[in-house]
Amino acid sequence: MSMNVKKDDAVKIIAGSDKGKTGQVLAVDTKSNRVVLKGEGLKTVKCFVKPRNAQEKGGIIEREASVNVSNVMIICPSCNAATRVGHKVVVDENGKSVKNRICKKCGASLDVKAAKAAKTAKKAAPKKTASKAKKTVKTEEENN
Numbered sequence: 001m002s003m004n005v006k007k008d009d010a011v012k013i014i015a016g017s018d019k020g021k022t023g024q025v026l027a028v029d030t031k032s033n034r035v036v037l038k039g040e041g042l043k044t045v046k047c048f049v050k051p052r053n054a055q056e057k058g059g060i061i062e063r064e065a066s067v068n069v070s071n072v073m074i075i076c077p078s079c080n081a082a083t084r085v086g087h088k089v090v091v092d093e094n095g096k097s098v099k100n101r102i103c104k105k106c107g108a109s110l111d112v113k114a115a116k117a118a119k120t121a122k123k124a125a126p127k128k129t130a131s132k133a134k135k136t137v138k139t140e141e142e143n144n
Contacts, residue, residue, distance in 0.1 A: 003028060003069050004085035004101060005035055009110070011072040012082040018042055018067075022075065026064060034066040074101075078108035085110065 005011065009025045023039025043065040051058040073082040084104040089097050101110040 003030060003033065005069055005072060005074060010075040010077070011035070011037065012075055013037075013042075013067060013071060014073050014082070015071040016067065028069075029066070032066075033069045035069055035072060036064050036066045037072070038064055074110060076103040076106060076108060076110065079103060079106040081105055 005025055005028060007025055007028055010022065011025060012022050013019055018041075021039060021042060023037035023042050025035050026038045027036040029035070044062045045065045046060050046062055048060055049058055074085055075081065076083045083106075086102045086104050088100050088102050090100050092098050102108065103110060
């Protein structure tokens with residue numbers, strides 16, 4: 001099963017004991033469909049760690065607990081709302097087709113790399129229209 005959540009995504013927990021809290025994804029486990037979240041006031045787990053050699057100390061440490069992926073929703077960076085994820089195929093500047101994640105509410109891209117590629121494509125587009133304008137000016141001069 002493919003997951004719509006990736007590392008470094010901002011997510012909101014929609015079910016469980018931490019319902020309503022937000023965090024950032026630290027790790028994604030596709031085999032067990034779980035994500036590890038980092039955030040203020042989120043659930044932690046106490047684990048015992050054995051010393052690996054004579055110089056290290058063992059003991060009980062706290063680490064972030066994992067959450068089932070079905071209990072989180074991605075927060076869109078443009079509209080700042082928890083949203084479902086859609087997919088759209090876009091052609092980048094190299095001519096490759098890339099599958100992007102988009103927000104179902106506002107339509108903005110959830111992928112950081114795709115958003116940068118779209119901005120560079122928009123900057124390149126006005127240059128083409130300026131060259132067309134020069135050609136029309138030359139033809140008007142020739143007509144006079």
